[in-house]
Amino acid sequence: MDDKRLEWHEYFMKIAEQVSTRSTCDRKNIGAVIVRDKTILSTGYNGSLRGASHCDEAGHDMENGHCIRTVHAEANAVAQAAKNGVALDNSEIYVTASPCLACFKLVANCGIGVVYYKEFYRDDRITKYAHEAGITLIYMGKGDLELI
Numbered sequence: 001m002d003d004k005r006l007e008w009h010e011y012f013m014k015i016a017e018q019v020s021t022r023s024t025c026d027r028k029n030i031g032a033v034i035v036r037d038k039t040i041l042s043t044g045y046n047g048s049l050r051g052a053s054h055c056d057e058a059g060h061d062m063e064n065g066h067c068i069r070t071v072h073a074e075a076n077a078v079a080q081a082a083k084n085g086v087a088l089d090n091s092e093i094y095v096t097a098s099p100c101l102a103c104f105k106l107v108a109n110c111g112i113g114v115v116y117y118k119e120f121y122r123d124d125r126i127t128k129y130a131h132e133a134g135i136t137l138i139y140m141g142k143g144d145l146e147l148i
Contacts, residue, residue, distance in 0.1 A: 008038060011128050012094040013118060019043045020096050023069040023077055025055035028097070028121075032073040034081060034112065036091040042084070044076030047135055074103040098137075101129075108133050116140055117135035 006014065012033050020031030024047040034042045048054045048069055055061075061069040071079070072074040074095055081088050089111030098117040099107060107115060114136045115126075130137045 009094075009116060009138075009140065012040075013096075013116060015040070015043070016094040017118075019045050020073070021045075022047070023073070024048055024056055025060070025067055026056050027067050030073040032077040033094045034077050034088060034126050035094065035110065036088075039090055041086050041088060042077045042081035042106050044073045044080055045072045046070045047076065055125070060105050072100065072103045074099050074107055078106055081110075092116065098123075099126060101125050105131060108135055114138065 012035055014067055016031040016033045018031065019033060020029040022045045022122070023029035024045075028046065030046045032044045033040055042119045049071060052069075055067055055069050058069070060067040074093060077093065078088065092111050092114040093112050094116045096117070097119040098104075099115065100121070101123045104115070104123075108129070112135070115130070116138045118140050120139070120141070127137060129135075
């Protein structure tokens with residue numbers, strides 16, 4: 001085996017990192033890639049509603065310390081799949097930061113069974129809900145996979 005070839009998890013996370021470069025909210029650039037059977041089904045990044053002004057153009061719409069102008073990367077990836085008629089049941093998602101609770105619930109209810117993330121972001125309630133729902137959380141921040 002070629003030592004230079006990326007392992008699948010690293011490959012998909014690197015794609016999520018690249019997707020994050022399209023983010024239009026300069027407070028945090030997040031990318032998401034939804035995969036099933038080593039095939040990319042959908043991608044998303046945090047950005048404004050289609051056709052609306054971006055944060056970096058119009059400014060942030062802040063509420064409780066969060067910019068609410070943007071749609072989160074996970075939600076955009078799920079929406080893109082829905083728009084294109086792509087089923088997400090039994091898939092996995094790679095996200096550059098762990099989902100907020102609202103996005104985690106969306107991910108869970110569309111059939112994604114594994115969430116890989118690189119950075120923990122804000123809400124540890126997802127751990128409790130993941131255990132209850134039978135969804136696997138895997139932290140990739142230290143270079144190794146860590147089951148949460």
